[in-house]
Amino acid sequence: QRRFWFTLSSDSLDCYSGPERDSSRLGTLVLTSLCSVLWPDKHTYKQTGYWSLTVYGRKHCYKLFTKHFNEAVHWACAVQKVIDSKAPMETPTQLLIRDIEENKFNPEVVEHIYQHNPILTYTQSPLYAPLLPFPYGSLDGYISVREEAVRLFQCLQQLESAREPIPLIQGVLQTCLDLRPLRDELYCQVIKQTSVLQTQTQMQAGQTLRYWQLLTCMSCTFLPSSSVLRYLRFHLKRVQSVCVDSEVESYASFITHALEKTRCRECVPSWEEIQGLMARQEMLCTVYYPGSGSCTLGISSHTTANEVVRKIAERLGLQDSCNTFALFEQKSCCERPVAGTTIIADVITSLSAKEPASDSPWRLYFKLYCLLDTDSISADSIEYLFLYEQCHEMVVRGQLPVCEDDLLSLAALRLQALLGDYSPLAPCPPLEQLVPAQALEARALPPPAEPPACPSFAPALLTGALWGPKRREEQDRRLRERVREEASVLTAGVLERWKVLAGYGRADSMAAYLAIARQWSGFGCTLYEVDFYIVSGGGDPAFLTAPLSLSFSLSLKEGEHRQEGGDGPAPGGPDSRLYPLPPNPAGQLAKPRDESPARSTERPGVSPACWSSARDPRAQSATLTAR
16 A cells, blocks of 8 residues: 655645655645545444545545544644634625625616626526535535535526426425525525526516526525525515516515515425415415314415414304314324424425325314313304314223213214214214224233243243244234124124114214213313323333313323322222223323312413422323413
């Protein structure tokens, strides 16, 4: 292997053929503020046995190797110190932007700048260097930022002749979301391609329309830095003052208003959103709510979840309700609340990317978020339907502790409300949509077997090891058979009770359903599922359910089934059969603790969750308190 020697000065890194003073100099890397140093890493050391650092310059780079890690770090620090001592470099575009900023109130000087500096105006020629300064060197997953900037301009020029520009626009936006330094560069490039002289305003509509459409999408996806943002706003005002094309003026006006509301997006705009932005129109959003209803709203790229909730509440007449509502991402029995400040366009884009070919796709769902007052809900209001559907969700998820007799009655009332009087030809929903799955599992599971009195011998252990998998398969098969048998028994019981309900109307069935649910003393609370909490004294993580009402707060650990204020029996009575719930995020419920003056509520409103220690010193739990 050939060896070289390097000398670091205040301006450059010089390479020599030997350590002697009269050795010939083989090369020089001039150090500027744009040079960068790639520090030593273990991956290279494991491959070569040397610690290496790379110094990137404008045209080439040097890789330095040493067997000592401390020496490599010392070299890297020394080179970086020289780079940091250099004054920041500015490109011609930056200097011209500064001149425009200083003379923005003198139109004649500004036009003179544009006329004598073609780098600021539209061109059909390729770009060989970025408009803004970028450090030399490569990035993980990308080539150097400078090369990415040049490639970005090539993509922009392809927009002019592209038959379908949306995929190109999405690719450009995705690159800038991944590489934040390229955002200012992209804005400068698009401003350049939409800037024309006063004598060339007639060409705007034909040659720069695609750039205006891209700039519209950019203004609704991310913002540039403050200096480039000022330059962009000046550019928009200048275009509106000198342009004679009404469509270009409309784009400039739309972008100006969008910049006031835009914050960085999490996702690249979808195909439908980009189509709407190119036409400067809103996109349609469908939101579902309990009772198989839905609302179609017009939203923009800045509409938040709070705004959608407010619009739907007003449309459904729920704006004066004491209860709170929210949007959820829902699929079958899975749902996740959407934060109020989340941009709905991002939610729609992320949902469309999740299992697009699935039979039950994700959707936006509007429902009750926190129950604060159930007594004032009128039986003929849509809010009453919301309460009924949410109560049924609690039953199906096994969150409402009821005995088997009440469970059969609830399932029969649900069928009566959905399908009316019993008919053998009625399309009954699956059993898992009527009763909790834990009910079937609890009935089908055999009683726990007693452990053997004495240990088995070595031949028995060998036999168990050989036949263990087959025995487990047989046990699983028998369990599935028992579950099918118990499902048939439960279905027969539900149908018998459904027949008895002949003549019940939908409103009567819903009222009877809620009357049974109100027997639980915790009715009216909202359940917030905590994924898991860490046991402070050691042990496995546990799941938690936090029931919350305006008048009480609870903190329950998984498998816990007790009253918060004492040791009384669980809801349903000591003789009733309660289905034991397995450890899951839903957990089990309990009665509220007794009211006391210290815990009285003075005004409606719910505070955020606060973490506190439970009575068990080995555990922590979540406590949601009412203000």
